[in-house]
Amino acid sequence: MFKKPNKRKIYLITSFDKNNNSIYFKNKNVKIIKLSSLLNKNDFMNLLILLKKKGYNRILVETGLKFLNELLRFKFINNLYLFQSLRNLGKKGKNNTSNKAIKKFILSHKVKINLNGDNLYKIKIKNV
Numbered sequence: 001m002f003k004k005p006n007k008r009k010i011y012l013i014t015s016f017d018k019n020n021n022s023i024y025f026k027n028k029n030v031k032i033i034k035l036s037s038l039l040n041k042n043d044f045m046n047l048l049i050l051l052k053k054k055g056y057n058r059i060l061v062e063t064g065l066k067f068l069n070e071l072l073r074f075k076f077i078n079n080l081y082l083f084q085s086l087r088n089l090g091k092k093g094k095n096n097t098s099n100k101a102i103k104k105f106i107l108s109h110k111v112k113i114n115l116n117g118d119n120l121y122k123i124k125i126k127n128v
Helices: 022-027 041-053 065-073
Strands: 011-014 031-034 079-084 119-124
Touching (some): 022 031
């Protein structure tokens, strides 16, 4: 991600005060946004408002299941691209949360792209 010159701005959002990697990311021109918490919908709204004030209205989020489940629960996602590996990751793919929110999606809109046998699906989220 850092080897090619990139005009995109990258933000790292964290609630940790002392991040050992902060100097590394600052040297890579990554902006760090420190938040007190991301525990409820208001915390997420404050983050989105902050990003909107910086001039962004479309955001690409690469996340784990815990954060993704929160974004889905608070209905902050319109389009979800789900990567599905053909390899069973087993213990290497261990996480601390359930993927029950993902399992309810019907994976029918496969994106045609060469991923060496892996799959990519586009899921339109219907926020009510």
